[in-house]
Amino acid sequence: MDVKIxxxxxxxxxxxxxxxxxxxxxxxxxxxxxxALLATADALLERQAExxxxxxxxxxxxxxxxxxxxxxxxxxxxxxRIEAMAEGLRQIAxxxxxxxxxxxxxxxxxxxxxxxxxxxxxxxxxxxESRPNVTADAAALCLKSGNAAILRGGSxxxxxxxxxxxxxxxxxxxxxxxxxxxxxxxxTDRAAVGELxxxxxxxxxxxxxxxxxxxxxVSAEARVPVIKHLHGICxxxxxxxxxxxxxxxxxxxxxxxRYGVCNAMETLLVNERIAAEVLPELGRLYAEKxxxxxxxxxxRAILPGINAxxxxxWDEEYLAPxxxxxxxxxxxxxxxxxxxxxxxxTESIMxxxxxxxxxxxxxxxxxxxxxxxxxxxxxxxxxxLGAEIGISTDKIHVRGPVGLEGLTSQKYIVVxxxxxRE
Numbered sequence: 001m002d003v004k005i006x007x008x009x010x011x012x013x014x015x016x017x018x019x020x021x022x023x024x025x026x027x028x029x030x031x032x033x034x035x036a037l038l039a040t041a042d043a044l045l046e047r048q049a050e051x052x053x054x055x056x057x058x059x060x061x062x063x064x065x066x067x068x069x070x071x072x073x074x075x076x077x078x079x080x081r082i083e084a085m086a087e088g089l090r091q092i093a094x095x096x097x098x099x100x101x102x103x104x105x106x107x108x109x110x111x112x113x114x115x116x117x118x119x120x121x122x123x124x125x126x127x128x129e130s131r132p133n134v135t136a137d138a139a140a141l142c143l144k145s146g147n148a149a150i151l152r153g154g155s156x157x158x159x160x161x162x163x164x165x166x167x168x169x170x171x172x173x174x175x176x177x178x179x180x181x182x183x184x185x186x187x188t189d190r191a192a193v194g195e196l197x198x199x200x201x202x203x204x205x206x207x208x209x210x211x212x213x214x215x216x217x218v219s220a221e222a223r224v225p226v227i228k229h230l231h232g233i234c235x236x237x238x239x240x241x242x243x244x245x246x247x248x249x250x251x252x253x254x255x256x257x258r259y260g261v262c263n264a265m266e267t268l269l270v271n272e273r274i275a276a277e278v279l280p281e282l283g284r285l286y287a288e289k290x291x292x293x294x295x296x297x298x299x300r301a302i303l304p305g306i307n308a309x310x311x312x313x314w315d316e317e318y319l320a321p322x323x324x325x326x327x328x329x330x331x332x333x334x335x336x337x338x339x340x341x342x343x344x345x346t347e348s349i350m351x352x353x354x355x356x357x358x359x360x361x362x363x364x365x366x367x368x369x370x371x372x373x374x375x376x377x378x379x380x381x382x383x384x385l386g387a388e389i390g391i392s393t394d395k396i397h398v399r400g401p402v403g404l405e406g407l408t409s410q411k412y413i414v415v416x417x418x419x420x421r422e
Contacts, residue, residue, distance in 0.1 A: 015202025040171030
């Protein structure tokens with residue numbers, strides 16, 4: 001949409017349509033929702049050539065604007081990623097529908113029964129940057145959980161997002177559902193974001209996915225509740241009781257599997273008793289991948305060719321082939337570093353000591369805490385959620401990868417038989 005439009009009027013129209021669609025979707029049985037998801041998955045594969053062609057327009061435009069390699073990687077679609085999108089939709093279709101689930105029904109002394117029913121949130125606004133696969137993931141999770149969605153992707157992925165939206169609308173049509181169930185904002189005008197995050201009468205929750213600047217702006221200006229994480233400063237701590245082979249393998253994967261993602265390791269912590277054993281081999285592997293290392297004084301004594309880490313490095317989300325390394329005295333020092341510099345996203349310990357593992361899992365305050373596993377597993381798909389709408393580092397109302405259950409709320413239901421309160 002390139003023509004000049006009244007942004008407020010346009011967004012209000014999307015909001016009204018979403019609210020009406022949310023009421024219809026709230027009473028829609030599971031079967032039509034699953035039908036729409038499976039039909040969308042088929043459409044993604046059938047339209048693969050079209051998706052790749054539209055994505056190439058975004059990639060070429062991004063390269064011309066000077067986007068970095070990590071951002072271009074987040075923007076790129078290929079056959080494997082399109083197939084992964086389709087598989088994510090199929091997984092979501094196969095998951096139990098949380099809507100209408102009743103739990104904790106019990107009798108009260110008065111004779112009434114009290115329980116809780118899981119219900120959709122209503123209308124969810126998703127604001128995201130770069131990764132076009134978010135369009136499919138977010139739409140699918142909102143649909144299965146009974147929520148209407150208003151999706152506002154970044155201008156850098158406009159062609160990709162619209163092509164994916166066309167597949168989603170094919171799926172909705174096949175299931176007899178209105179396309180207003182999932183609406184993609186067509187204008188690239190930034191004013192649309194300001195309208196979306198303040199439409200309290202139409203939007204129930206906002207989920208921002210993108211850089212720190214976007215999330216800080218949304219958090220500061222929104223009049224609608226926000227599910228968010230600001231950034232992902234993830235750590236791997238190699239304990240003195242770690243299996244060296246496992247530790248090297250995990251620390252290498254956590255940094256180099258993909259750089260421009262929020263669950264990539266940004267700081268490696270190593271116990272001083274094992275540092276001389278693991279760091280030379282890790283340093284060699286990182287060098288082969290072109291990763292710039294920045295280390296504390298003790299680290300540079302073992303890896304003399306690397307750069308010195310500044311105090312700012314411990315608080316940096318690089319989203320790039322850069323890694324800071326710190327040698328710590330013990331488990332207590334590692335936990336203290338994470339509490340001071342972590343972002344509450346994902347933290348991992350490499351150890352074969354059960355006591356150390358239990359302490360780390362219990363004491364580290366993050367949305368995901370791992371034992372002997374790469375931080376790259378902090379992902380809705382990997383957790384069996386089918387996909388995720390984002391990773392929340394908030395503590396209310398949902399934390400960690402946000403899947404179907406995180407997109408619902410609960411209401412009390414009370415069952416009586418003519419009961420009155422005495």
